[in-house]
Amino acid sequence: MGRRWVALALAAAMTMGGAAAANEAPAPGSNPIIRDKFTADPAPLVVGDKLFLYVGHDEAQRDEMFNMREWLVYSTTDMKTWTAHPPIMKVTDFKWAKKDAWASQAIQKNGKFYFYAAVEHDSTHPGKAIGVAVSDKPTGPFVDARGSALITNEMTPKGTHSWEDIDPTVFTDDDGTTWIAWGNRQAYIAKLKPNMIEIDGPITEITPPHFEEGPWLHKRGGLYYLTYASLDRSTQRDEHVSYATAPSIQGPWTYRGLLTGSGKYSFTIHPGIVAFKGDWYIFLHNADLAIGDQSGAIGRRAVTVERLRYNPDGTMQPVVQTKAGVSAPAN
Template sequence: MNKITAIITSTLMAATMAGCAHHHTAQTTANGNPLNFGEGLRTADPSAHVWNDGKMYVYTSHDEECQEDFWMKDWYAFSSTDLQNWETHGPLLSVDDISWADNYAWAPDAAYKNGKYYLVFPAGSGHKDRVNPENSTKWMGIGIAESDSPTGPFKDVIDAPLWTSPYANDPSLFIDDDGQAYLYVHAKDHDYHVIKMADDMRSTEGDLIKMDMGGYEPKMEGPWVFKRDDNYYFTMPENNRVLSYYMAKSPTGPWEYKGEFMGQEHNSNNHHSIVEYKGQWILFYHRWLDIDSACGRQRHSAAEYLHFNDDGTIKPIKRTDKGVADFSSKTTSN
């Protein structure tokens, strides 16, 4: 009888320990990627900002299921304090609200100035003929919308693009410490250019300025500029795939190329933003993943921690399933 009891006790203890071990593994491998922005909601091109209310806001483009050639119609935002539980806001603005475009609601950015929130966005019209490019009629421009709230509704108050030539998309707004706003874009024959925004944020000042990139100017999309300490960073998807960067002591350069910090995945495009939140630097980006889709891989927003070397250079980053799932515990411990 004692032997049987000992066997039963030993078995129960082993089961309990296995259960504890399994529970511990589940905790340490908790998935944070892709970000939980809502079931069935496909998002890309995340632009992250921390506003005065202390929340993280991520502004995104919105992929429609099985959409044709990136024909996208509206923009969304998501807010959180722990980077795990997100509140959905939107659509913030739709191409139906824009008189000068009817398609291509691509990568947006946002800014806060003069007591207003600004959504800067690309949109366009026409059709891109990928078989016979000479027949293409596609055009894209940059618009800017205003709101009293970070979650909108946003209104295209100038009812026009900021300019009509050159063709442009992928806007990135950076406001320097002195309040001057700079707009960086991906534009036809005008990559690695910047233009100043007027103080009212409703127009530009002067012409697009060609920046000194130190002699290295690969094909690029989606610039993102930020400042840390006294260093400015010009980051981008190099060759539309690999995230790489330059550094400078001014928002207009001259820039020094520093190399890659995130490699390509599935030979697909990437688009990102970088922001500090509660003492942690975070990279937001998108991944092409096959998650409950009839069309194979679709785009999904994700996030990773970003770290710097002592000299200010960025340490290489690998994609993970965990992402920033432990953000609350990291910030609590700090």
């Protein structure tokens, strides 16, 4: 009997140990990085020694595809612990918009923070549109800077559908000029006036191969990068991430191929790239998160992050999406 009780005790201990291991908190910096809400379309911004991450808030219930009513922001100083801040803005704060707090990006300029976001315009300008809001702080609150849309569907008449004017990315070049790019199926770029709330000059189409949505502009050294959600409809079911490079923000753009595969369980993916404290990072999203009885889905996504590395010629090394994320030691 003694040996049998010892064996049972050992078995119980092993079972309890396994349960404890399964329930223990994930390592700081592992993916997904936000676990109490469904978040999507990450857009990083570095201010001093902090990185601020702007995201959309997925609130889809049951079989809903998307239900997004507000934008959130989180901050970190070490890429492993994240501080939640109050919602920075609701879609209803754009009085001319009726729904869909879709992808966004914030940028600092002229001592203020400007926030560009995709929404659904009301019936006065049907289709998707891009608004701009402003704040004195990166954590907001942000207020509509114009009282009207910066970009509407009528401004891109060659587009093939009403939701092409989404997913803004903003970038300030070395000469102080700020550019905005955006699009779905068609990719566009335009210069912003110094006031940051008006387009300055023509809108140019720059659609690279397999472009789907979610463009992101950045620069490293003398090379400009246009990274985006791509979809080769002949071979792929879900979006991947591809990129192109150019010697100037105005091109010509050279297609460089795939950067990442698709996000786990997710049709969409959305890159956001930034340098922070000596390292480069790429933020993405997948649908590999469950909260309570809600599992990940097309309308319930989760933001992730991975380290980003470059080759000597400036091309980016392929990124493998992992659960460890930046909790794993850097190579």
